[in-house]
Amino acid sequence: MSTQTPGPGRRSIGDITPKLAELTDDVLYADVWERPGLSKRDRSLVTAAALVALYRADELNLHLGLALDNGVTADELTELITHLAFYTGWPCSVTAAKQLRAILADRPENEAPRP
Structure with a gap:
């Protein structure tokens, strides 16, 4: 074992x-x-983008947290989500934004994205 x-x-x-x-x-x-x-940071960006685009909310939740762990900033994730809204659809990005908000709320070490 x-x-x-x-x-x-x-x-x-x-x-x-x-x-x-x-x-x-x-x-x-x-x-x-x-x-x-690719660095783990870059793999996290690519993976998060793919999961947002494919509307895979269950896996996205894990990978947004992993992206933060791998050095992607909250600002970069919000930019990724905003950018993808125009290519993958508004619902995909709105769902991702809500998930990122919840993840950041549970991570006091991460500053909230700037407005």
Whole structure:
């Protein structure tokens, strides 16, 4: 039995889809996210943009927090969300903005985006 802390895939879906959780942790996060071609910060920007565009609110919640952890600023995320409204649709960006607001409210170390 492994003594490692379970990754995000195993924690969120390991009980219902163990193979998908394994692939999430061992391929997506341990391999793809660790490739040297893009920084984790840049991967977070790309991932957040894709999730906003695809209206994937469940995954976006996790990845907005991860983006902040990876050095993307709240101001950069608000700019990303605003920019995408014109390309992906208003509802996608409004939903993302509400999620970012909630995430920032739970993170006192992050300053609120400037108006």
